Amino acid sequence: MDNSNLPSQPPNSPAESRGSISSEDGAPSGALVFLVGPAQEEIPVDVTGLREASSVFAELLAPHAMEMQGILYPGGSGLFASPLPREIALPDDDAFAMKAIIYALAFPGRFIRPATPSDPAPGPSVREFLHLAVAIKKYKLQDNWFVPWPRWFEAVVDKVKANGTAQEMVWLVAAAWQLGQRRRFAELGLDLMVKHEGRAGSYFRFCERDGVVQRALPLKFWCLIGERAARLHKRVVDLVRSRVQDDGCGCGGRAEINSAWASVYDEYGWGAAVPLSELLGAAEALAEQEVASVAEECDCMGERDLGPAAVREELEKFKREAKICVECVLMDEGSHSVENSVYH
Ligand SMILES: [Zn+2]
Numbered sequence: 276m277d278n279s280n281l282p283s284q285p286p287n288s289p290a291e292s293r294g295s296i297s298s299e300d301g302a303p304s305g306a307l308v309f310l311v312g313p314a315q316e317e318i319p320v321d322v323t324g325l326r327e328a329s330s331v332f333a334e335l336l337a338p339h340a341m342e343m344q345g346i347l348y349p350g351g352s353g354l355f356a357s358p359l360p361r362e363i364a365l366p367d368d369d370a371f372a373m374k375a376i377i378y379a380l381a382f383p384g385r386f387i388r389p390a391t392p393s394d395p396a397p398g399p400s401v402r403e404f405l406h407l408a409v410a411i412k413k414y415k416l417q418d419n420w421f422v423p424w425p426r427w428f429e430a431v432v433d434k435v436k437a438n439g440t441a442q443e444m445v446w447l448v449a450a451a452w453q454l455g456q457r458r459r460f461a462e463l464g465l466d467l468m469v470k471h472e473g474r475a476g477s478y479f480r481f482c483e484r485d486g487v488v489q490r491a492l493p494l495k496f497w498c499l500i501g502e503r504a505a506r507l508h509k510r511v512v513d514l515v516r517s518r519v520q521d522d523g524c525g526c527g528g529r530a531e532i533n534s535a536w537a538s539v540y541d542e543y544g545w546g547a548a549v550p551l552s553e554l555l556g557a558a559e560a561l562a563e564q565e566v567a568s569v570a571e572e573c574d575c576m577g578e579r580d581l582g583p584a585a586v587r588e589e590l591e592k593f594k595r596e597a598k599i600c601v602e603c604v605l606m607d608e609g610s611h612s613v614e615n616s617v618y619h
């Protein structure tokens with residue numbers, strides 16, 4: 276995408292940033308160029324508008340800061356007639372994210388890509404959203420309503436929940452972490468764990484080559500997800516085994532479901548390489564079956580540790596307690612304990 280989509284003069288820029296500044300060389304008044312990313316993509320920006328957008332931009336574009344970089348600022352002596360550079364290099368930033376942010380600031384609430392018949396409500400892809408989240412955090416734009424990231428976020432969450440890959444889920448978890456979205460962070464992390472843990476460690480491998488994820492998501496998250504997934508796995512296996520062993524049914528009415536639990540245990544009980552999603556899926560299906568049918572057919576349930584609905588509740592509790600919340604990631608390893616709310 277070239278820069279032709281970008282406004283040289285955002286419509287909301289204050290009038291004084293236009294009329295009062297001369298531009299002898301034809302450059303847009305008040306304009307400055309960001310050189311973004313390793314490719315140094317040129318993005319023209321409106322200094323006054325950006326200063327108002329966030330405290331980080333205000334600092335970056337403060338007159339003294341710009342002078343230190345050899346840039347003459349609007350309102351200073353000489354203005355842009357000087358041969359000094361009017362560029363600021365931002366090599367660590369993502370060019371697309373910066374363009375999308377500057378566009379949204381200029382045209383409040385709008386996404387940089389125009390609507391088309393096939394995409395009437397354009398928004399960022401999951402990968403683009405991760406870059407946006409990193410930039411929004413870096414430039415402290417979380418509370419700037421001109422940048423409608425909550426809307427973009429919900430759209431990508433819906434998309435990934437419907438049919439996202441493990442990789443996309445990792446990007447979303449990282450974005451939720453960057454934006455301090457506590458509830459989403461815990462939910463998406465659990466989703467990632469339940470759907471993809473045990474599948475040959477696939478997400479570890481691609482994260483090793485993904486510098487953006489490495490910078491955006493603490494390593495602690497990866498330590499925790501392995502640990503919590505292993506614990507969740509073991510708890511589900513233990514529950515399945517307890518259904519097989521502690522059967523109190525003497526009437527024979529539970530014969531069918533009992534043998535179903537036994538075959539789940541045979542299939543998944545000792546396979547360390549069994550994906551968590553398959554084990555959990557099988558256990559949850561049987562838990563539903565317990566609630567739906569057997570409870571009415573058999574009176575022996577009183578002799579068991581768990582009533583029919585309790586199996587499902589146990590599984591929900593296991594998942595809840597496997598969640599990785601913001602505190603879990605921030606917490607000092609030494610203070611891990613039940614009392615310190617590792618169990619949520
Ligand atoms: Zn019975």
Ligand SMILES: [Zn+2]
Binds near residue numbers: 598601602
């Ligand atoms: Zn926690």
